[in-house]
Amino acid sequence: MTSRKEQRVAALSDALGVHRVLHLREAASLLGVSLMTVRRDVAENPAQFAYLGGHIVHAANIEGEGPYDLAKAADRHAAAKRAASAHAFKHVHADETVFFDCGTTLVHLIDLIPDNLPITAVCYALNVADRLSRKPNISLVMLGGLYHASSGSFAGESGRETLSRLGINTAFLTAAGIDARRGATCANFHEAPIKMQVMDIAQRNFLVTDNSKIGRVRPAYFAALDAFDAIFTEDGVLGTGALSGFEATDAAE
Amino acid sequence: MTSRKEQRVAALSDALGVHRVLHLREAASLLGVSLMTVRRDVAENPAQFAYLGGHIVHAANIEGEGPYDLAKAADRHAAAKRAASAHAFKHVHADETVFFDCGTTLVHLIDLIPDNLPITAVCYALNVADRLSRKPNISLVMLGGLYHASSGSFAGESGRETLSRLGINTAFLTAAGIDARRGATCANFHEAPIKMQVMDIAQRNFLVTDNSKIGRVRPAYFAALDAFDAIFTEDGVLGTGALSGFEATDAAE
DNA sequence: GGTGAAATGTGATAATCGTAACAAAGCCTG
C-alpha cells in the first residue's frame, strides 16, 4: 500500500504522459492538494519532473545530456561534439544517401542540416531517427530490429538485410574509443556488426568524435583508423601525428 | 540574405537543439539582444518555440496533441482515446508478445503499462517506439523501413520480413474509419499491408479507437470488423448493434 | 488514545515575469 505522496507522484506522472505540460495550478487541482505540496513533490523527484516557471514537464522531455542544469549546459563534451559536427558537416551533400550512426554526437550534426536540404538518411537509433524525422526534406530509412537501451538503438538481422540492399554515399560513424594501435571501438557488441557492414558498403566513411575518446579502448572493435576517409574532432581533421604517443590507458568511463 | 531577425530565430532554434531549454536571459545574452526582442521572436514563431514561465523550449518537445493549449488539453478525443485504452488494457499480459499499431491512440495504452510488466513489444511508429523505450521491462522490436511523416511510421519489405518471423500473441490496431459495411480503414496506403499481415499472424486482434471514427470510411481498407476479437471505444466493447444504422457519410477529416 | 514526526496548508514577502506604451535606432525606398 503506497503512501498518499507516492500515489500523487504516480498520478502526476500519468497526467504528464497525457498532457505533456501542466501548470502548477492545474496539477494542484487534479491531485487535490495545495500548490505548495505539488512544488514539494516536483522538487523531490528531479529524475521524473522538471519545473519551468510555474509549468511542470516530464524531465525526460527536456533532457539534452541529463537533467536540465545550467552547469551541464556548458558541458565541454557537448561543445566538443558540436565543434566536431561542424567540421564534419561539410561532407553532407544534397541528394545523397547518408548514414548516421547511434549516439548523441551526430544529433549535433543533424541539427546543422538545413530544413530544405534533400537527402536520404539511414539510421538505427531512436534519438537520431526522432531528430531526422523533424526535417521535412529528408527521406528517412530506419534499420529495424531489437531495441538496446544501452545505446538507444536497434539491431538484428532485418537491419543487416536492409543495409545489404542500400547504396550509401557518406557514412558518419561514432566511436567510444580511438587508439592508434587498437583502432576504433565502441561500448556495445550489438553496434559493431552494423558499423562494419556500413563501412563496407559506403563510398566514404567519416568518424565524428571528440578528443576525450582518444587513447581509449572499449570492448567492441569495429575498424582500424585508416579505414576512415577522415576523423573529425573538435579540433578539425585528426591527423595521424595527433594519434602518436596515445596509448590505451585505464581511463574511467 | 536573411534578415537579422531570421538569423536570430535560426540561431535560437539551433541553440535549443543543443540545450533543450534556455532561460529568457540566457537566450538574450546568446543572441545579443534585449529580453523583449527574444520575447517577440518566440511569440512570433509559435510553431517552433514554446514559452513556459521565462523558459524557452522547442514547441515539438512539449506537444501532445498539437501545441500546448489549455483548451486542447481538455480535448474530447484525447479523453476518448484514454478511455478506450483503459478498456483495452486488460488484454495486455505479462510475458507475451504484443503488437502496437501506429497513431496516438495507443500511446495512451502504453502509458497504462506498469514499468515492471515484462512483455515483448513490436511496433513501427516513432512516437510509439519512443514511449515504449521508456519502459525498462519491455523488449522492443522495431519494424524498419522508410519513414512516412503522414503517419510517423516506417514501412517496407524489411518490416514485412521481420513480421513473418515473429510470433504475436496480441495485436492492438488502430483505424481512422470504422463502418459496418466497409470495415476498418486507415488514411495511408503504406499502413494497410502491415496491419493485414499482423492480423494474419496474431493470436488475438483488438481494435482500439473512439466513437468519432464510427461511420467513417478512409481510403485504405484493411479488415472486416468481424476479423477483430473485440473493438474498444471509450464506451467499452463495441457491439455489432452499436454499428447498425451507421453508414458512411461525407465526414470531413 | 497519546505522542512525535512527517506531511500539508497558509500567509507574507521578495523576486521575477509579462505586457503595454513610448522612445530610439535601423532599414528601405524614392
Place this chain on the structure above:
DNA sequence: CAGGCTTTGTTACGATTATCACATTTCACC
C-alpha cells in the same frame, strides 16, 4: 538625404512565482 515604416530597447506597473516560516493536519508507533 529624407521620410516612413519596422525593429529594437527601455521603463513602468500589475500579475505571478518562489521561498520561507510557522500553523495545522495526518500518520505511524507504542
